[in-house]
Amino acid sequence: MPDTPSASAPLLDVRGLRFARDEMPLFGPLDFRVEAGEALLVQGGNGAGKTTLLRVLAGLLDGGQGEVRLSDAPVAAAARAGHVAYLGHLPGLKVDLSAGENLDYLCGLLGRRPTLDIDAALAIVGLAGFDDAPVRHLSAGQRRRLALARLWLSPAPLWLLDEPYANLDLPGIELVNRMVRAHLDAGGGALVTTHGAYAAPPVRTRLLTLGREAPAA
Numbered sequence: 001m002p003d004t005p006s007a008s009a010p011l012l013d014v015r016g017l018r019f020a021r022d023e024m025p026l027f028g029p030l031d032f033r034v035e036a037g038e039a040l041l042v043q044g045g046n047g048a049g050k051t052t053l054l055r056v057l058a059g060l061l062d063g064g065q066g067e068v069r070l071s072d073a074p075v076a077a078a079a080r081a082g083h084v085a086y087l088g089h090l091p092g093l094k095v096d097l098s099a100g101e102n103l104d105y106l107c108g109l110l111g112r113r114p115t116l117d118i119d120a121a122l123a124i125v126g127l128a129g130f131d132d133a134p135v136r137h138l139s140a141g142q143r144r145r146l147a148l149a150r151l152w153l154s155p156a157p158l159w160l161l162d163e164p165y166a167n168l169d170l171p172g173i174e175l176v177n178r179m180v181r182a183h184l185d186a187g188g189g190a191l192v193t194t195h196g197a198y199a200a201p202p203v204r205t206r207l208l209t210l211g212r213e214a215p216a217a
């Protein structure tokens with residue numbers, strides 16, 4: 001956890017964050033924050049930089065300049081993976097392992113909420129009985145649900161969700177909304193990227209728009 005946590009501090013406080021690729025600016029400088037109990041919708045068209053922003057915040061992509069504070073303490077990119085839960089386009093699963101083995105492995109790597117076990121998390125995302133199923137036999141939507149189980153098991157208060165509705169059916173979309181609402185009700189926060197093709201999660205939401213027309217909100 002950050003060195004100097006503060007109950008009233010925002011979960012995420014970003015100051016002057018900018019990113020350039022091959023010296024071409026992609027976004028920024030951006031200033032925004034995420035308070036406990038709220039979601040920040042990161043909006044923008046294809047190529048606007050939404051995924052890049054989330055990967056920079058997660059510490060998965062080098063090259064961002066500016067300050068990223070988590071619960072009132074600056075956290076360098078290399079240390080951020082242990083402080084946030086990132087749900088990316090690719091589920092980040094090992095296809096040769098079973099669903100349960102994947103969750104066990106990821107919990108060992110990134111930590112786990114002590115009040116929840118793997119079977120319960122699988123049941124919550126509609127994968128009860130899939131514990132021993134090899135991930136290579138799962139559909140794209142089932143893999144997405146497995147990644148949601150990992151998210152649900154994570155102890156991190158800040159979720160970074162890159163198009164979390166991708167590959168999901170309507171019950172899956174409702175599942176994401178329930179999960180986000182429960183996470184925020186418990187004092188967590190979330191960044192959620194969106195093209196605007198789906199309704200936003202029904203939670204307290206602010207907006208950050210990437211793109212030339214509206215650099216930041």
Ligand SMILES: Nc1ncnc2c1ncn2[C@@H]1O[C@H](COP(=O)(O)OP(=O)(O)OP(=O)(O)O)[C@@H](O)[C@H]1O
Pocket residue numbers: 021026044045046047048049050051052053195
């Ligand atoms: N690995 C990479 N190497 C070079 N350029 C990249 C790489 N990844 C992304 N880009 C470029 O960076 C820009 C932003 O990409 P990014 O994926 O962040 O956008 P996005 O807003 O998430 O887009 P989408 O809505 O299409 O998913 C795009 O112009 C893209 O071509």
